[in-house]
Amino acid sequence: MSDSQGKVLDAIVVGTGMAGLYMIKRLNDQGLNIQAFEAGSGVGGAWFWNRYPGCRADLPIIEYSYSFSKELEQDWNWTEVMAGQPEIERYLNHVADRFDLRKDIKFDTKVTDCLYDEKSNLWTVKTNKGETYTATYCILATGCLNEPNYPDFKNADAFKGDVYHTAQWPRNGVDLSGKRVAIVGCGSSGVQAIPQIAKQAKQLIAFQRSPVYTFPARNAPMKPEFLAQAKKDYAEIRERQRNNEMGIANYNGPKKEADPSKPAKPKPSKKIMDITPEQRKQEIKDFGINVLSQYVDTYFNREANEIACELYREYLRETLEDPQKADALSPKNYPLHCKRPVIDTEYYAAFQRDNVSIVDLRATPVEEVTAKGLRTTQAEYEFDVLIYATGFDAMTGTIKRLNIRGRNNQLLADKWKDGPRMYMGLQSVGFPNFFTVTGPGSPSVVSNVLHSIEQHVEWIDACIAYLRENHIKTIEPKIEAEDAWVEHVNKAAEGSMMTAPTCNSWYLGTNIEGKPRGFMPYLAGTKTYRQECEEVVAKGYEGFSLAS
Numbered sequence: 001m002s003d004s005q006g007k008v009l010d011a012i013v014v015g016t017g018m019a020g021l022y023m024i025k026r027l028n029d030q031g032l033n034i035q036a037f038e039a040g041s042g043v044g045g046a047w048f049w050n051r052y053p054g055c056r057a058d059l060p061i062i063e064y065s066y067s068f069s070k071e072l073e074q075d076w077n078w079t080e081v082m083a084g085q086p087e088i089e090r091y092l093n094h095v096a097d098r099f100d101l102r103k104d105i106k107f108d109t110k111v112t113d114c115l116y117d118e119k120s121n122l123w124t125v126k127t128n129k130g131e132t133y134t135a136t137y138c139i140l141a142t143g144c145l146n147e148p149n150y151p152d153f154k155n156a157d158a159f160k161g162d163v164y165h166t167a168q169w170p171r172n173g174v175d176l177s178g179k180r181v182a183i184v185g186c187g188s189s190g191v192q193a194i195p196q197i198a199k200q201a202k203q204l205i206a207f208q209r210s211p212v213y214t215f216p217a218r219n220a221p222m223k224p225e226f227l228a229q230a231k232k233d234y235a236e237i238r239e240r241q242r243n244n245e246m247g248i249a250n251y252n253g254p255k256k257e258a259d260p261s262k263p264a265k266p267k268p269s270k271k272i273m274d275i276t277p278e279q280r281k282q283e284i285k286d287f288g289i290n291v292l293s294q295y296v297d298t299y300f301n302r303e304a305n306e307i308a309c310e311l312y313r314e315y316l317r318e319t320l321e322d323p324q325k326a327d328a329l330s331p332k333n334y335p336l337h338c339k340r341p342v343i344d345t346e347y348y349a350a351f352q353r354d355n356v357s358i359v360d361l362r363a364t365p366v367e368e369v370t371a372k373g374l375r376t377t378q379a380e381y382e383f384d385v386l387i388y389a390t391g392f393d394a395m396t397g398t399i400k401r402l403n404i405r406g407r408n409n410q411l412l413a414d415k416w417k418d419g420p421r422m423y424m425g426l427q428s429v430g431f432p433n434f435f436t437v438t439g440p441g442s443p444s445v446v447s448n449v450l451h452s453i454e455q456h457v458e459w460i461d462a463c464i465a466y467l468r469e470n471h472i473k474t475i476e477p478k479i480e481a482e483d484a485w486v487e488h489v490n491k492a493a494e495g496s497m498m499t500a501p502t503c504n505s506w507y508l509g510t511n512i513e514g515k516p517r518g519f520m521p522y523l524a525g526t527k528t529y530r531q532e533c534e535e536v537v538a539k540g541y542e543g544f545s546l547a548s
């Protein structure tokens with residue numbers, strides 16, 4: 001078995017989003033003979049598929065951009081503070097061209113099987129095109145949010161109008177002007193899409209199961225002087241990212257010298273419990289509603305968190321004149337910080353429009369899909385277009401759907417039936433020379449994910465170089481190291497609002513029917529994690545078995 005030229009490859013990379021592109025670049029720089037596969041017809045991964053109206057980064061783009069090339073940092077000119085999907089996709093295409101990565105990618109090609117052969121110590125990778133490739137190393141760069149989740153509604157196929165998912169949005173866009181549109185799901189994607197769709201559609205019905213805590217994105221056009229300064233400060237920005245547990249520098253432009261003639265600018269309190277109810281309201285007035293997400297005690301202290309939740313609901317009642325809409329949009333029964341932070345641009349303003357209504361699925365669940373729309377326990381709603389913004393089978397969904405077989409023909413999906421088991425989110429016992437970029441058990445989605453991607457890609461790249469230099473045939477975790485790491489990951493999440501008993505989220509897998517509940521990312525922080533990864537290497541790949 002071989003690639004089309006009959007050779008055994010050094011490495012195979014699956015996926016060409018932010019992780020895959022950088023992985024290809026690093027392996028090319030090492031001079032390896034590689035092949036990458038991409039299910040889409042272009043690069044970008046999440047930024048290729050999620051092209052729904054309003055899709056944009058939820059971090060300032062200066063922070064959420066590659067740090068590996070100084071020249072790229074200097075040459076690329078961002079136009080918005082929180083760049084939108086089209087601009088990010090253009091950037092990733094530029095990266096692919098600039099570093100000549102396309103030559104290694106087979107597009108429109110889905111990997112179906114990754115099979116380890118113990119005798120030859122090679123991975124065989126099969127694709128939906130009927131091709132077979134073999135390589136020493138197999139690297140999954142399939143991302144954490146890749147497998148779209150569709151609700152299990154009765155008569156799901158009955159609807160006669162057009163159906164879309166935000167995560168599989170058509171490349172040529174969808175004209176929703178003058179249409180009656182329904183959207184199911186009000187997580188990050190729904191929250192970003194609703195205000196944009198509301199502007200086009202004749203009528204928009206949002207079918208909402210759980211309202212979210214969402215905070216204004218504070219997006220704006222990128223000021224040329226800010227960008228120029230950021231370009232000068234990139235080295236410092238990246239250093240600050242490395243020293244922050246989220247991989248975020250919180251860069252606000254040039255540091256200003258304090259003017260002794262002016263009073264110091266006030267800052268909000270650190271803890272909500274340290275201030276009186278009146279002061280809390282004053283801080284919301286002074287610093288905006290985003291201040292609620294900044295009080296450090298709300299992350300671990302239930303009482304502090306509940307105070308913030310109540311203030312949030314109060315803010316909604318004041319913002320939305322219609323008390324019924326305010327009530328329907330009010331998150332209840334689960335804490336702030338349970339789900340990944342949601343940021344928005346005029347989300348609540350969209351519900352002030354006459355053409356936008358909300359159906360509270362907590363009060364009136366969906367009974368079935370009909371030819372004309374959706375029937376809840378209360379009514380049948382008719383529309384022309386149905387949009388699912390219902391998220392993903394996150395973190396493990398794609399990996400478990402692949403036929404990945406390691407030693408003794410063991411299926412990875414079987415090994416993970418009660419939850420993912422990996423050492424450091426990089427490798428799993430029984431699957432030698434098989435790596436995942438931002439796999440479960442690493443900080444990935446609870447950090448600036450591109451920062452985590454770069455750290456993982458560099459670790460894997462250096463590991464492969466080490467194996468080759470030292471003529472080591474396989475690397476694979478030891479079972480005791482993997483078990484201890486899984487335990488360590490669970491411990492790191494204890495007491496967090498993200499694992500509160502009342503919390504349900506895709507971090508926990510509870511958004512997918514039948515998926516075991518368990519917190520999948522590693523919450524100790526990116527700085528801590530990076531140090532742990534470096535220590536493992538310094539101790540001769542502690543916790544891994546290396547076989548010559």
Ligand code: NA7
Nearest residue numbers: 151185186187188189190209210340389390391392506511
């Ligand atoms: P999310 O955050 O998982 O949101 C999905 C939404 O869809 C959420 O409101 C869900 O309600 C809702 N949902 C899911 N299944 C159903 C069914 N069966 N019926 C009704 N409503 C349903 O996905 P997003 O795409 O918005 O965001 C994912 C990440 O992408 C985000 O965190 C950013 O990092 C970017 P629920 O909350 O489960 O009650």
